[in-house]
Amino acid sequence: MPKLVDDTFLCDPPKSLELPGGFRFSHGDRVAPFTIVFETYGELNADRSNAVLVCHALSPGAHCAGKYTSDDAKAGWWDGMVGYGKGIDLSTHFVVCVNFPGSPWGTTAPRSTDPETGKPYGSRYPWVTVEDMVESQRLVADHLEIAKWNAIVGNSLGGMEVLMWAALHPERIGGLISIAASAFVPVASVAWHLIGRKIIQSDPAFKGGDYYDSSDPLRGLQLARMVGHMTYLSNEALESKFGRRRRGGTRQFEVDSYLEYQAQKFGTSYDANSYVRVQAAMDEMDLDEQFGSLPKAFERLRCKSLLVSFDSDWLFPTSEIARLEAAMREAGVDVTHLDIATPNGHDAFLIDYDLLNPPVREFLDAL
């Protein structure tokens, strides 16, 4: 057991899987060489049967739990769930989180240097798919000699990766938990995503994706993030956090300064090329279309499945998760759908640990 600090533990630095022959994207492109960054926490047991894959969403990377040093300001992005004695308990589970292709957090990405040109890939980086994300996780599973995950878990886009695993590699999953995600992005959310990408692509500083030699801040990325951020918030949360209040002594709405703060923070760390690619991958995934029907996508799936929705999430409304549940049931899957009442909207998976951890823990314990 590692050293505990604050409410978390000291974790190992990120690991990497080097692919000298490159990574082949599902649309046909190959990028070589290619590095896949991942993190692991806890101990893999002797028969390699206690591994849990945590699939990350658009914004975060492989650092889902722990701190690298006790000085770290923040722990990993799902530290409220993954840890010793937490929902996904590292006392019994070995957790793996893989930074997927397209994301800017370590794995070879649009902002990585192409060794052939000495410049970032930029616009020449391939368009990614959710299948590519799953493939990167599968490669890490093989690398770690994990033939079958005890369980795979993910939120939002991460939950969509879980569902893609269920369709592509059902024999390698012992249980699945998909949170705030569905078999496709519903049209309202697609529309907001499209608007966000158009905003980025319309920013002259974006230069078609080859902007790395300029130091201009990409206002387009900030504005797209504001659009995205709004889709994560429920009306209830907006009312209780901000209402129509103004910033002290000014006429600026508090919600305005909040959106600017969030957008600027995101805009200075995330990468615009990654944003448009990862979000487009999310919108393009459509298990109904890909497999002819949703029950067909799950026809080989035989593991226990838990679907979680949040009643104030309008990016992935409860009705979509109910549709997913019905399709899984029709395919003969042992599925449970838990709709959690919360005012916290789509982001509830990063907030409502009191409500989310007990059912996750119970589900994993019963596997």
Added chain:
Amino acid sequence: MPKLVDDTFLCDPPKSLELPGGFRFSHGDRVAPFTIVFETYGELNADRSNAVLVCHALSPGAHCAGKYTSDDAKAGWWDGMVGYGKGIDLSTHFVVCVNFPGSPWGTTAPRSTDPETGKPYGSRYPWVTVEDMVESQRLVADHLEIAKWNAIVGNSLGGMEVLMWAALHPERIGGLISIAASAFVPVASVAWHLIGRKIIQSDPAFKGGDYYDSSDPLRGLQLARMVGHMTYLSNEALESKFGRRRRGGTRQFEVDSYLEYQAQKFGTSYDANSYVRVQAAMDEMDLDEQFGSLPKAFERLRCKSLLVSFDSDWLFPTSEIARLEAAMREAGVDVTHLDIATPNGHDAFLIDYDLLNPPVREFLDAL
């Protein structure tokens, strides 16, 4: 009675009220000279008691009904409501619609030429308020010698103007109908509006509002309109109109091409300076804040009032209109709140005439 064509009638050309001394905006600026454009339909009766003011919203102008010539492709923006035998019946009512200051449809606007410089006002045009809109309508009422409106009616921002009339000039109203509007814009809608304005202001072609010497299309205005347009649509409407369908033979989502079409149509006719000003005016209005409390805003109001909400409108949710109703009731107003079930969202006032016209007609008949 004028000549009837198709489902409508031939109307008079727009009229104008010339103010050589200018128009004084509530924030203190004066623009002189100033022209207020308005239209009238039907006949004002001898005792000038049958006049109905129709207040327009962000997008349209004073042309709310009829066609100027039988060749016109389209009739006025509320022709489904205003006409002979329609909800607001021109057989018995004289209807006035005033293009308010800030709007680009005829009344002196940011894109109007400043006679002093020979150039458009652009960034020097004042920031408008809903009180300015009401003031322009009051000036037209005085000009037409209408001491008291038989009724005032408006949708969306137009409904907010109606409520501002109720607070400022209750003695001049015989009845009011406010549709899909409330005493302020709720925070979620404020946030979307703010994002839209930031998108426009971040477009380098906007040049702080002084872009009239360039022929560049303002992509920022188009993108802001996409954001705005999304807030007018319900999820149900998005699902039934588009779902995740693609345009024949392509991977482009149908909702994408729809948003582009709407945005480009709007972007080539509307004006960005008007958009940011009119929408900011909407967001700034807050009867609770302005009058200390909402019941206080209506303490002098004694006319019959009808509030209409649409259950799928998330720009002005039913709960906000219910709050308005409660405040009016507390102030002693004879108020009715009608919540109409429709999948058409905020835009229902331009669609659901079958549901909207009977109660409007009944309300006006009973005055």
